[in-house]
Amino acid sequence: xxxxxxxxxxxxxxxxxxxxxxxxxxxxxxxxxxxxxxxxxxxxxxxxxxxxxxxxxxxxxxxxxxxxxxxxxxxxxxxxxxxxxxxxxxxxxxxxxxxxxxxxxxxxxxxxxxxxxxxxxxxxxxxxxxxxxxxxxxxxxxxxxxxxxxxxxxxxxxxxxxxxxxxxxxxxxxxxxxxxxxxxxxxxxxxxxxxxxxxxxxxxxxxxxxxxxxxxxxxxxxxxxxxxxxxxxxxxxxxxxxxxxxxxxxxxxxxxxxxxxxxxxxxxxxxxxxxxxxxxxxxxxxxxxxxxxxxxxxxxxxxxxxxxxxxxxxxxxxxxxxxxxxxxxxxxxxxxxxxxxxxxxxxxxxxxxxxxxxxxxxxxxxxxxxxxxxxxxxxxxxxxxxxxxxxxxxxxxxxxxxxxxxxxxxxxxxxxxxxxxxxxxxxxxxxxxxxxxxxxxxxxxxxxxxxxxxxxxxxxxxxxxxxxxxxxxxxxxxxxxxxxxxxxxxxxxxxxxx
Ligand code: ADP
Numbered sequence: 001x002x003x004x005x006x007x008x009x010x011x012x013x014x015x016x017x018x019x020x021x022x023x024x025x026x027x028x029x030x031x032x033x034x035x036x037x038x039x040x041x042x043x044x045x046x047x048x049x050x051x052x053x054x055x056x057x058x059x060x061x062x063x064x065x066x067x068x069x070x071x072x073x074x075x076x077x078x079x080x081x082x083x084x085x086x087x088x089x090x091x092x093x094x095x096x097x098x099x100x101x102x103x104x105x106x107x108x109x110x111x112x113x114x115x116x117x118x119x120x121x122x123x124x125x126x127x128x129x130x131x132x133x134x135x136x137x138x139x140x141x142x143x144x145x146x147x148x149x150x151x152x153x154x155x156x157x158x159x160x161x162x163x164x165x166x167x168x169x170x171x172x173x174x175x176x177x178x179x180x181x182x183x184x185x186x187x188x189x190x191x192x193x194x195x196x197x198x199x200x201x202x203x204x205x206x207x208x209x210x211x212x213x214x215x216x217x218x219x220x221x222x223x224x225x226x227x228x229x230x231x232x233x234x235x236x237x238x239x240x241x242x243x244x245x246x247x248x249x250x251x252x253x254x255x256x257x258x259x260x261x262x263x264x265x266x267x268x269x270x271x272x273x274x275x276x277x278x279x280x281x282x283x284x285x286x287x288x289x290x291x292x293x294x295x296x297x298x299x300x301x302x303x304x305x306x307x308x309x310x311x312x313x314x315x316x317x318x319x320x321x322x323x324x325x326x327x328x329x330x331x332x333x334x335x336x337x338x339x340x341x342x343x344x345x346x347x348x349x350x351x352x353x354x355x356x357x358x359x360x361x362x363x364x365x366x367x368x369x370x371x372x373x374x375x376x377x378x379x380x381x382x383x384x385x386x387x388x389x390x391x392x393x394x395x396x397x398x399x400x401x402x403x404x405x406x407x408x409x410x411x412x413x414x415x416x417x418x419x420x421x422x423x424x425x426x427x428x429x430x431x432x433x434x435x436x437x438x439x440x441x442x443x444x445x446x447x448x449x450x451x452x453x454x455x456x457x458x459x460x461x462x463x464x465x466x467x468x469x470x471x472x473x474x475x476x477x478x479x480x481x482x483x484x485x486x487x488x489x490x491x492x493x494x495x496x497x498x
Pocket of ligand 1: 169170171195226229230231232235251252254255
């Protein structure tokens with residue numbers, strides 16, 4: 001609970017008042033073996049509620065339900081695109097109507113600020129349903145000419161759903177990441193088994209209730225909470241046609257291997273270590289503000305954060321001082337406290353991991369211009385926003401995705417030098433360039449090996465834009481007009497006209 005329990009909405013209090021079950025085939029059920037796990041408030045380290053923990057048996061039931069919901073003559077398989085469109089819109093409206101409730105659940109379970117959850121995660125989740133509601137009726141194919149002398153054909157393509165989708169998501173944007181998978185999947189007529197992250201299962205379970213309330217047929221979306229083994233059972237299940245995963249590159253590799261049994265389609269949105277490049281001719285106030293937002297957004301727990309700052313030498317001191325001053329001014333505190341600028345990290349494990357990266361860098365001779373290797377508070381998983389200089393490209397703090405409020409800053413002299421350093425990573429999710437010279441900005445942007453490149457901005461985004469990774473940051477693209485490709489099979493139909 002937050003420090004002041006009275007701030008909780010009655011609906012949230014009631015949601016947390018009894019153990020949460022899993023959603024299978026339109027019913028709320030316990031795990032077959034009765035197991036549960038506790039989900040914890042990272043601001044207070046207190047248990048919020050116990051949640052049903054899915055085993056391979058529960059996964060099997062959920063996949064069977066999703067299969068039955070997918071196959072003809074199920075109500076879902078008979079629903080017209082327009083009906084799906086209206087349903088999607090209705091769900092968006094319901095999420096918006098429950099925005100405060102979702103925001104509180106997200107703040108309790110993940111630690112993020114209530115306002116950040118409401119204006120970011122929840123608002124975008126609602127918008128996703130509305131954006132994709134428009135696509136449900138626009139899943140068009142093409143007619144394609146054939147050239148066979150003396151014979152006439154009519155050839156065309158159809159876009160059809162892949163089938164049963166296993167959606168496995170992380171804890172940094174719990175509701176939003178679930179919606180990133182569920183929304184395009186059901187827009188295209190698939191069915192889903194969702195496994196939320198073990199750290200943050202609550203908003204996905206509440207979403208499950210709203211999906212039923214909106215009229216989504218039983219079995220179309222099933223929610224099975226659990227740990228990595230629950231996810232692994234899904235990925236190995238022969239009844240699953242596609243896996244849509246967001247998480248670490250390490251687990252992404254395991255998923256790619258495990259999915260090969262029945263050659264499931266796989267889409268992966270994995271780690272990042274985005275370079276943020278500031279040229280001396282940039283608008284430095286904007287660049288500093290962008291570096292702060294890009295570095296510390298969502299407590300630094302965002303795969304497209306600009307965690308590696310490269311600054312041209314002439315303005316290095318100025319930019320470092322600007323970012324350090326802004327980092328020092330960030331007030332770390334409970335996500336329910338309106339005066340907090342930044343909440344805690346999601347878990348004790350993440351807290352220890354991030355602090356050990358900072359400690360390791362200091363031990364290797366790096367300098368902390370802001371922040372600390374000590375916990376920011378005695379209670380709760382708080383970390384002080386940290387800016388590190390005097391790092392080498394070989395240090396772990398420079399190569400690894402830390403997933404905390406930790407930014408490194410490195411000076412550079414030439415464009416070639418910084419492009420080489422920026423691209424010297426296994427990741428390729430996002431990158432950014434700050435320069436008033438349009439030629440420099442676009443040229444360097446084109447040279448950076450990343451799925452998203454921001455020029456003179458950071459975190460500017462829209463549900464209309466595709467996102468995904470180069471290199472080991474993933475397979476496939478999510479959202480925008482490309483976002484349905486990974487959730488559809490393309491069928492070619494050839495008819496001879498006799
Ligand atoms: P993070 O390091 O950010 O916690 P992970 O990649 O470990 O991210 O986890 C992301 C999601 O993948 C979570 O829902 C987690 O339970 C799940 N997961 C972890 N290991 C596996 C696995 N071997 N197979 C399938 N899912 C897994």
